[in-house]
Amino acid sequence: MAGDLNAFKSELNALVRSQRAAYEADGFPSAQTRVDRIRRVVSLLAQNKDRFVAAISDDFGHRAREETLVDILAAASALKFAAENVQTWMQPDARHSITPGGEARVEYTPLGVVGVIGPWNYPITLLLSPLAGILAAGNRAILKPSEFTPRFSELLASLIREAFSPNEVSTVLGGEGRGAIFSEAPFDHLIFTGSTGVAKHVMRAAADNLTPVTLELGGKSPVIVTKQFDLAEAARRIMTVKARNAGQICLAPDYVFVPAGTERAFVDACVEDCAKMFPQGADSPQYTSIISDRHFQRLSALVDDARTKGAEIIQALAPGASGNSRRFPPTLLLNVTTEMGVMQEEIFGPLLPILSYDSLEDVTRQIRSGPSPLALYYFGEDDETARKVLDGTASGGVTINDVMAHVFCEDLPFSGIGDSGMGAYHGIEGFRTFSHARAIYLQAPGEAGMAAVNLLRPPFGPEFEDFISQAIKP
DSSP: OHHHHHHHHHHHHHHHHHHHHHHHHHOSOOHHHHHHHHHHHHHHHHHTHHHHHHHHHHHHSOOOHHHHHHHHHHHHHHHHHHHHHHHHHTSOEEEOOSSTTOEEEEEEEEOSEEEEEOOSSSTTHHHHTHHHHHHHTTOEEEEEOOTTOHHHHHHHHHHHHHHSOTTTEEEOOOOTTHHHHHHHSOOSEEEEESOHHHHHHHHHHHHTTTOOEEEEOOOOOEEEEOTTSOHHHHHHHHHHHHSGGGGOOTTSOOEEEEETTOHHHHHHHHHHHHHHHOTTGGGOTTSOOOSOHHHHHHHHHHHHHHHHTTOEEEESSOOOOTTOTTOOOOEEEESOOTTSGGGTSOOOSSEEEEEEESOHHHHHHHHHHSOOOSEEEEEOSOHHHHHHHHHTOOOSEEEESSSSGGGGOTTSOEEOOGGGEEOEESHHHHHHHTEEEEEEEEOOOHHHHHHHHHHTSSSOOHHHHHHHHHHHOO
């Protein structure tokens, strides 16, 4: 095992050096080269969508075809948006000059070699959509898919080898121990998507090389439903996302606040909606399995813990057949308390605790008192109330009157805050995350430039004193 890991480390570091050497030899790539690289990834997705569907479904035990198609769509949309805008993003930003006739600007230059560690839940989107900003910024990239999706990872590695030179984009595979080694490699930037606990190890490992990191994590993303919004329609929109991928989404609604007295009506609406989406129960071909026995057992333990502590458990679908053991039905929980495990950790599955409230101030105070989530969802028609909720909470992103819609808007940054992450990508923010903002100043010509130089050059005279006095005057 140690020998395999040492060999992996040696090969990875050699690949980083090779990509960096190519980056240094070739110089900054043109917009045309960047667009070509991005379009190769899009073509790879379009031409192999059925192979991706089959591979990922095998990895999950069963994953709905439509789920993987959405996975592909999200990545392709990010890449195509970058290809359409990269030439504009590359243009220098003019800034204010300090002297008349001087010029100040920011040019965005590539960083070099970027490492990408992807998760298993949306293996295409969360591994390939960062490439939109990485390639648009002119970088090289090395991808590390999750060991929980081995069939997908092997397929992707094969397709990347066909589409790219190893010095442009490469994929490395492997399981236990290799993620830590990947984090220690001397990248110019590293992006990790996964859990907060693992992210701390990634950041420590990257620190040895002073590698900057972008962390896209998770957390308990809350939903607030107000009396202003139709309860059944809110339930329909919430369950659309909560049931997607069997809740295995970093942006999935983690728990819901509803007005006191409406809890049972909300549960009934959720159950009714799930029956419409999945008429065959949890065995529906459009309902996805839990990724592994370990994660299935973790979800079962959360339900058992909540039941033991007094929660009411309502299954929104008939459970899967005995031969389909990882089909975990959407499950609603009432009478939830804070000491239950479902309220202490990110659920990452189809469990939905439902809480009631009398005062929105109490809700925002409770959200604000915990770690900042990756997303916040609010349902209401009053802009003033929405403003109070926004100003009274912190989160990575927000969707109002829907769930998760903000992540599909490529012109918005995708980011966490605090325990839910740091840094942003998608759109121009992704381009800038994976670029160096290089400050460039051109001193003014002639007398104006000479006066600026002489002002700060000994011997100092009264002009310097007058300048300082005026510059610092309130």
